[in-house]
Amino acid sequence: MNRDVARLMEHMRKEDGYASVMQSLERLVASHPELCDADDYREQLLALVRSSRCQRRLQNLVQQTVLSRPDLLYPPGYPLEAIQEPLDYMRRAQRAWERRLYKSLNAMSAELGVPLARLRPPAQQQKMVERPEEASQDEPVELERFRPVYAPKDFLEVLTRVENPNYAASSSDFLYGMVRLPLSVPDLAELRQQFEELGSSRLQHLSMSADLPAAGKPHLSVAQYREMLGARLLELDDAPAAREFAKLGVPQSQRGELWCQMLGVRPDARHTAQLEELDRAVLQHQLLADRLVARDVQLTAGNDDQYFVFSELLRATLLRFLRHTAPLKALTPLPGRPARATAAGSPDTPLAYPPCGVVPFHGFSMYLAPLCFVLSDPTRLLMAFERLYSRYFVLLHTLSSRPDGIVSLSLLLERLLREHELTLWLHCRRCRVQPLRLVFRWLVRAFSGYLRVSQLLPLWELVLAYDSLRPLALLAAAVLAYRRASLLAATSQQTMEAVLADLSSIRVLPLLRAVLGRWTA
Amino acid sequence: MARLAYCTDVDRSVVLSSLERRGWTAVGPEDDWNFYWASTNTTRSLFSVDSGYRMGDHQMINHFPTHYEITRKDLMVKNVKRYRKELERDGNPLGERNEQGRYVHLDFIPVTFMLPADYNLLVEEFRKSPNSTWILKPAGKSQGVGIFLVNRLAQIKKWSRDSKTPFNPALVKDTYVISRYIDNPLLIGGKKFDLRIYVLVTSFRPLKVYLFKMGFCRFCTIKYDLNTQELDNMFVHLTNVSIQKRGVGMNTSVALCFAMGVGKCLTKHFVQLFGLKTEVVIQMADLLPSIQNAVRLTRTMPLHISLHLHSQAEYNSIHGGKWSMENLQLFLEGTRGRKVTDKLFSDINWLLVHSLKAVAPVMVSDRHCFECYGYDIIVDQNLKPWLIEVNASPSLSSTTANDRIMKQALIDNIIKVVLPPDGIPDVHWNKVPPSENLTDFELLLDEEIAAQLENARDRGQASNLPRWR
Numbered sequence: 001m002n003r004d005v006a007r008l009m010e011h012m013r014k015e016d017g018y019a020s021v022m023q024s025l026e027r028l029v030a031s032h033p034e035l036c037d038a039d040d041y042r043e044q045l046l047a048l049v050r051s052s053r054c055q056r057r058l059q060n061l062v063q064q065t066v067l068s069r070p071d072l073l074y075p076p077g078y079p080l081e082a083i084q085e086p087l088d089y090m091r092r093a094q095r096a097w098e099r100r101l102y103k104s105l106n107a108m109s110a111e112l113g114v115p116l117a118r119l120r121p122p123a124q125q126q127k128m129v130e131r132p133e134e135a136s137q138d139e140p141v142e143l144e145r146f147r148p149v150y151a152p153k154d155f156l157e158v159l160t161r162v163e164n165p166n167y168a169a170s171s172s173d174f175l176y177g178m179v180r181l182p183l184s185v186p187d188l189a190e191l192r193q194q195f196e197e198l199g200s201s202r203l204q205h206l207s208m209s210a211d212l213p214a215a216g217k218p219h220l221s222v223a224q225y226r227e228m229l230g231a232r233l234l235e236l237d238d239a240p241a242a243r244e245f246a247k248l249g250v251p252q253s254q255r256g257e258l259w260c261q262m263l264g265v266r267p268d269a270r271h272t273a274q275l276e277e278l279d280r281a282v283l284q285h286q287l288l289a290d291r292l293v294a295r296d297v298q299l300t301a302g303n304d305d306q307y308f309v310f311s312e313l314l315r316a317t318l319l320r321f322l323r324h325t326a327p328l329k330a331l332t333p334l335p336g337r338p339a340r341a342t343a344a345g346s347p348d349t350p351l352a353y354p355p356c357g358v359v360p361f362h363g364f365s366m367y368l369a370p371l372c373f374v375l376s377d378p379t380r381l382l383m384a385f386e387r388l389y390s391r392y393f394v395l396l397h398t399l400s401s402r403p404d405g406i407v408s409l410s411l412l413l414e415r416l417l418r419e420h421e422l423t424l425w426l427h428c429r430r431c432r433v434q435p436l437r438l439v440f441r442w443l444v445r446a447f448s449g450y451l452r453v454s455q456l457l458p459l460w461e462l463v464l465a466y467d468s469l470r471p472l473a474l475l476a477a478a479v480l481a482y483r484r485a486s487l488l489a490a491t492s493q494q495t496m497e498a499v500l501a502d503l504s505s506i507r508v509l510p511l512l513r514a515v516l517g518r519w520t521a
Numbered sequence: 522m523a524r525l526a527y528c529t530d531v532d533r534s535v536v537l538s539s540l541e542r543r544g545w546t547a548v549g550p551e552d553d554w555n556f557y558w559a560s561t562n563t564t565r566s567l568f569s570v571d572s573g574y575r576m577g578d579h580q581m582i583n584h585f586p587t588h589y590e591i592t593r594k595d596l597m598v599k600n601v602k603r604y605r606k607e608l609e610r611d612g613n614p615l616g617e618r619n620e621q622g623r624y625v626h627l628d629f630i631p632v633t634f635m636l637p638a639d640y641n642l643l644v645e646e647f648r649k650s651p652n653s654t655w656i657l658k659p660a661g662k663s664q665g666v667g668i669f670l671v672n673r674l675a676q677i678k679k680w681s682r683d684s685k686t687p688f689n690p691a692l693v694k695d696t697y698v699i700s701r702y703i704d705n706p707l708l709i710g711g712k713k714f715d716l717r718i719y720v721l722v723t724s725f726r727p728l729k730v731y732l733f734k735m736g737f738c739r740f741c742t743i744k745y746d747l748n749t750q751e752l753d754n755m756f757v758h759l760t761n762v763s764i765q766k767r768g769v770g771m772n773t774s775v776a777l778c779f780a781m782g783v784g785k786c787l788t789k790h791f792v793q794l795f796g797l798k799t800e801v802v803i804q805m806a807d808l809l810p811s812i813q814n815a816v817r818l819t820r821t822m823p824l825h826i827s828l829h830l831h832s833q834a835e836y837n838s839i840h841g842g843k844w845s846m847e848n849l850q851l852f853l854e855g856t857r858g859r860k861v862t863d864k865l866f867s868d869i870n871w872l873l874v875h876s877l878k879a880v881a882p883v884m885v886s887d888r889h890c891f892e893c894y895g896y897d898i899i900v901d902q903n904l905k906p907w908l909i910e911v912n913a914s915p916s917l918s919s920t921t922a923n924d925r926i927m928k929q930a931l932i933d934n935i936i937k938v939v940l941p942p943d944g945i946p947d948v949h950w951n952k953v954p955p956s957e958n959l960t961d962f963e964l965l966l967d968e969e970i971a972a973q974l975e976n977a978r979d980r981g982q983a984s985n986l987p988r989w990r
Contacts, residue, residue, distance in 0.1 A: 227859070252851060253859040305840035305923060306848055309710040309740060372710070373848075376856040454851055 008072060012065045017266055021057045028054055053237075060239045064264040067467070068391065087401045093162045094399040097155075101359050104149055109288050112145055116353060117287045125283045146295045148362035152444040155361075155397060156437065159407060162399060176429050177414035178436045183401055185412040188420065191474065192516055195466060197247045198509075199516030206249025207458045207509040223251065230254040237261060246465035249458060249509075256374040262464050263387040267379045275379050278320040285323075289354040293318045297365045306453050307369040314365050314372070317382055321356055321368075327386050328357040358394070363441075366448040367393045370456050388460075392469055396444050409443055409473040410436055416477040420519045424484050433493045438500055439476040446472055450503045459508045471512065478515040479506060523944035525555035530563050533917040535925065539932040555946050556936075557582040561913055564588070568887075576889045581939065581946040585725070585890045588913040591880045592894075594698045595660035597911060598633045604879035629872040629908050633700035635660075636677065643699060647674050654702040670702060703907055707900045709852065714740045714844070716898040716906075719915065719931055720873055720965075723939055723952050725886035727968035730877055731938060732870065733893075734961050735927050738844040841920035857904065865904045872898070872906055874966050888948045891939045893931070934961050 012018055028048065029035060035044055049055055066072060071083045085091040109116050120128075160178045167182050192199050204215060206226050214225035226249060233245050234257050242261045250258050260266070297315050301307040307314070321327070354360075368385050375381045395405045402408065417425050417435055428435050442450055446469075447459060462471045479500070480487065486499045526548045527540045536558050540547075548554050550563070559567070559582055567574050568586035576582070590596050605627050608616030617625045634643045636657075647653070654672045671677055677699070706713050719733035853862040873896060895915025898906045917932075919925035937958045941950040953970065 251859070252854040253862075255855055303839045305844070305921075308840045308842075309712065309844055309848075312711050373852050374855040453848065 003076070004072070007076060008062070008065065011069050011072060012061060015061060015065050015068075017057075017061050017064070017264065020266070020268065021054070021061050024057065025049070025054050028052055056236065056238045060237070060261075060264065063239055085400055087164075089164050090162065090399055090401050090407075093158070097158050097399060100158075101149060105288070105359060108146070108149070114288050114291070116289075117285055120284060120286050128283055143291060143295045143298060146291045148296060148299070149292065149359055151362040152397075152441040153437075155406075155444065156440045159399065159410065162407070177411075177418070178434050179407060179410045179414060181407060181411065183408050183411055185403075185408055185415050186470075188416065188516075188519060191470065194468070194470070195474075195512075195516060198462065198466075198471075198512055201513065201517055203248060205509050205513070206251065207455075207507075208513070227251045227254065230258065234258065234261070239264065243465045243467070246461050250461055252374075252457070255457065255461070256376075256380075259374060259461070259464060260380060260384055263384055263391075265380055265383045265387060267377075267383055271379050271383060274324075275320065275382065278323050278382075281323045282319045287322060287354055289322050289360060290319055292360050293322065293365065296360055296362060300363050300449065301365045301369045304366075304369070304449055307366075307372070307449075310369060310372040313378075313381075314368055317368060317378065317385065318360070318365060320382055321386065322354045322358075322360075323356065324382070324386065325352070325355050325357075327390050328352055328355070358389075361397065363445050363449070366445050370448055370453055370460065373453055373457065388464075392463060393446060395469060396446060404469040406443060409469060410440070412470065412473040413439065413443070413477050416473070417480065421477070421481055421484065424480065424487060427488055428496075431491050431493075431496075433496055435480060437493075438496055439480065442476055442479075442503075443472055447475065447503075451506060451508065452504050455506060455508045462512075474512055474515060475508060478511040479503065481515065481519070482506075482511055525945065526553060527556040527558070528552070528554040529558040530560040531558055531914075531917065535917050535919065535928045535932050538929060539936060542933075543936070553577075555579055555581065559583060561588065576887075578948045579946050581889055581891065583891060583893070584913060585722075585884055585892050586887060587883065587885045588892060590883050591876070591911050592913045593660055594658055594910065595635055595696050597876075597880070598630060598635070598698060598700075600883060601627075601630055601876065601879045604875075626871075627875060629868075629875070629906065631701040631703060631907055633698060636697040636699055638696075640677075643677070644674065654704055655699050656702045657697050657699045660696040660698050671699075703899050703901055705902045707902050707904065709738075709740075709849075712740050714738045715909065716846075716849075716869075716896075716900065717915070718869070718873070718896045718898060720877075720894045720896055721891065721935055721938060721962060722877060722894065723891045724888070725877070725881045725884040727972065728874075728877060728881050729952055729967045729969070730874060730965040731959065731962040732873065732965045733931055733934070734846075734963055735930065736846045737927070738846070738849050740842040740844060838921055841924055843921065843924060853904070861904050865900065865906065869898065869906045870965055872908055876908055876911070889946075891935070893935055930961055934959075938962055 029045070032048060035041060035048070049058070071078070071080070074083055081091065085094065105116070108114075156178075162179075162181060164181055186194070197203050198205075204212065204222050206222060210223040211221050214220050214222045217225055220228070229245065230251055231254070233242055234254060239261055242258050246258060246262065294315055297311055297318070301314050302311045358364075367389060368381075371381055371385055371388070375384055392404070395402060396409075397406065399405070399407060414436060425435070446463070447456055451459065459471060459475065463469055483499055487496055490496045490499055525543075525545045527545045528548055528550050529536060529540065530550075540556070540558070545556070550557070557563075557580070561584055564582060564584035564586060566572055567576075567582070590600055605616055605624050608627070609618065609624075610616070615626050619625050632646060634640075634646070636643070647655075652672075654670055656670050657677070716736060716738055718736035721731040721733065723729045723731070850862060850866065853865065876896075892913060893915065895912040896908065897910040897912070899909055900906050917928055919928055937960065938954045939946075941947050942955060942958075951969070953967065
């Protein structure tokens with residue numbers, strides 16, 4: 001058998017859905033006993049599989065495996081480090097950033113006298129079981145002592161200081177941008193190709209044309225037509241088809257299901273048991289990171305007039321997320337090496353801290369909050385969040401050379417502005433304001449908490465459908481272009497920030513379509 | 522824009538700013554005002570026979586004289602029940618009842634009885650569902666004063682004596698309304714909430730109802746503070762009383778459950794029985810009579826009683842525990858599906874319209890009047906809305922910036938809708954505002970226009986229909 005296929009098989013076996021797909025294949029074969037005696041067993045089996053649902057499920061499984069393991073694209077034996085991050089200087093910068101974070105975490109632990117992790121005393125465990133609603137109430141004063149480990153603006157400073165030692169950036173290369181790295185970013189023509197359906201005004205996107213008559217079926221409105229198609233797709237359970245469908249918008253009532261299909265979230269009894277185990281772990285141990293998460297929920301989601309309702313759910317899910325080691329395995333192909341801590345009793349076996357491999361920062365809970373509008377089941381919520389995070393959002397706050405990483409997105413934003421909004425770019429330069437600094441926090445948070453939920457969900461849907469974080473950079477550039485007049489009238493950083501403070505009236509799809517369709521140099 | 526003279530009893534910035542922004546001048550109630558934003562008391566005295574005040578053709582006031590028919594809990598229930606019975610008697614399909622005797626289409630108020638009058642009916646209902654909880658409210662009070670929860674027949678035996686013996690004013694001063702407590706409310710994020718919806722009525726006969734699109738959900742996310750000073754004067758010291766997280770709707774009441782021994786020291790029993798912790802701020806002035814009442818009632822029945830208290834809690838000043846209806850709709854569509862969500866919202870509109878149709882016959886539909894009602898609605902887990910209460914003077918104070926903006930838009934919009942196109946109140950105007958004046962209001966029902974369309978259809982004069990030659 002082909003060596004690559006063998007490797008693929010090896011990784012597929014470790015995937016979540018493998019067992020159930022194999023089971024359904026077995027059941028299929030068992031229900032066709034005439035196959036055993038056939039001469040052309042192989043051809044008949046293949047024909048049978050192709051004609052049944054199993055083919056789609058196999059396809060989904062393969063796609064999921066390939067998407068989550070980029071190291072399959074490399075020859076075997078390729079050093080993992082190099083797969084994680086081929087560029088040496090970038091790798092070193094990320095490691096340095098991580099070391100800073102962990103030092104800061106340790107310092108906080110020492111300063112506040114709170115251990116990184118400790119066993120909860122049984123009395124407290126008992127109380128948490130009997131009165132769960134009070135568990136979140138007993139720490140308000142204490143929580144104020146905990147500062148978030150870092151905020152997006154700290155990360156921006158680190159990002160801009162990354163330098164390629166082999167490249168002497170002369171100022172004309174980037175025309176006064178903040179990021180001076182020779183990473184390849186697409187230009188508008190390439191973006192138009194990549195996001196063809198988004199930019200084409202012939203195609204009706206649900207967000208923009210919900211009440212208009214559907215092209216091809218004028219007796220139905222676009223909303224009704226999309227719902228009909230969506231219902232059929234849900235039955236089909238075909239992830240690539242779901243992605244194609246999502247490019248033109250998914251009706252809100254079908255979002256939860258379709259997003260789960262696109263992310264490969266298929267919870268079964270095993271996952272529910274896992275959830276219960278995580279809850280037990282929450283009871284048993286208390287992590288310093290728990291307080292950070294609670295503080296973050298309190299400061300960000302808890303103060304947001306759209307997400308405050310879900311504060312409890314967010315806290316509970318994030319506590320489970322912190323203790324779940326599966327994301328760590330998913331993160332391995334990605335840059336980042338989580339901190340290792342040694343438990344007091346066993347100094348020889350370093351464990352990852354926090355167990356999930358991620359240090360929560362200011363605004364972390366905002367990655368999860370919008371999902372509460374589409375998923376209510378805790379198991380699915382946790383699974384969907386983990387996949388969404390480990391595939392997309394982790395790239396927004398780690399340094400990497402990937403085309404979807406925050407570094408490339410920042411470069412893309414600056415390039416788009418330089419090439420298509422030169423007046424604005426030069427105006428910012430004259431006022432000594434960096435446009436990237438104005439919009440960076442939108443990018444790191446994937447616009448969560450800045451846009452209205454009804455606009456944020458279609459944006460994240462685009463990210464899922466196109467499997468790319470570039471729509472975020474596009475939208476940031478589009479908003480700047482849209483508010484060009486007010487920005488040109490502003491002369492200082494504060495005024496510009498005031499112009500960009502309120503995004504609640506922004507409508508994502510029309511802006512993106514305008515930028516892809518009509519922007520000219 | 523016409524420059525009118527306005528008068529107001531209500532010292533609220535949202536009202537004053539809307540009125541002054543139009544360049545209107547403030548005058549006193551004795552002067553020649555065109556527009557009066559009054560309190561319900563002033564309205565009552567203005568329309569009372571003794572005052573002898575006759576309103577002119579160019580004067581408008583923001584309450585109907587008989588608004589209590591819908592805002593007093595006992596009268597509202599009485600009117601709805603009468604409305605349903607009439608429909609049933611007339612053979613109207615709306616009045617249809619199912620095998621359990623529940624109205625199929627008009628079941629929007631929880632089962633309710635008047636005490637002491639309906640005591641026997643209540644006993645029957647109690648026996649049918651012994652595990653139910655009921656909520657007792659005094660008919661005439663507002664803001665959650667003097668409300669109790671009961672779950673045992675013995676707790677209301679008091680009224681059985683009253684219903685049999687001759688009326689003794691010393692024992693029962695108010696009529697009480699007892700209704701089935703909604704014990705399976707819809708929870709979002711584990712929290713209970715209720716809906717506040719604003720409805721503008723410009724006329725009852727013919728009925729003209731406008732729905733304010735920016736209603737909101739009120740969540741119970743408040744932290745409580747105890748004001749110990751006032752408590753020192755109280756004979757009851759309510760410290761360290763906890764509230765169940767799954768408490769009752771915000772802003773008006775919080776359920777405190779406690780068992781009473783002999784009247785004093787409610788707290789001790791409270792804490793002992795439930796071991797609860799948090800603290801509560803209460804309007805002490807309102808509390809005292811309620812507690813006294815409770816003591817009086819319970820001296821003869823040492824049983825489980827719940828007390829609803831008016832809470833002035835400190836809200837988070839960014840969201841104030843308020844969630845927009847848009848978010849509610851988005852959330853329900855995403856987690857429950859579009860059909861049931863659409864059905865919920867249309868059920869809410871149905872509830873609003875029919876509750877008003879029920880009181881229309883008994884309302885004095887004075888052409889000088891309009892009124893903005895605040896409907897309190899609770900949604901249960903089957904996505905069925907229940908009408909809890911209607912307020913004629915919904916709170917106009919704001920807890921957050923968004924709130925203030927919304928309430929300002931509300932008042933401003935109301936003025937736009939109730940004034941004729943030339944901006945001068947006119948009693949002879951047909952009260953059909955041009956559609957661009959509606960802005961954030963949505964026309965729910967205008968019986969006059971509906972009747973016109975009916976007539977046109979009947980006479981075959983609908984212009985869109987093709988005519989056979």
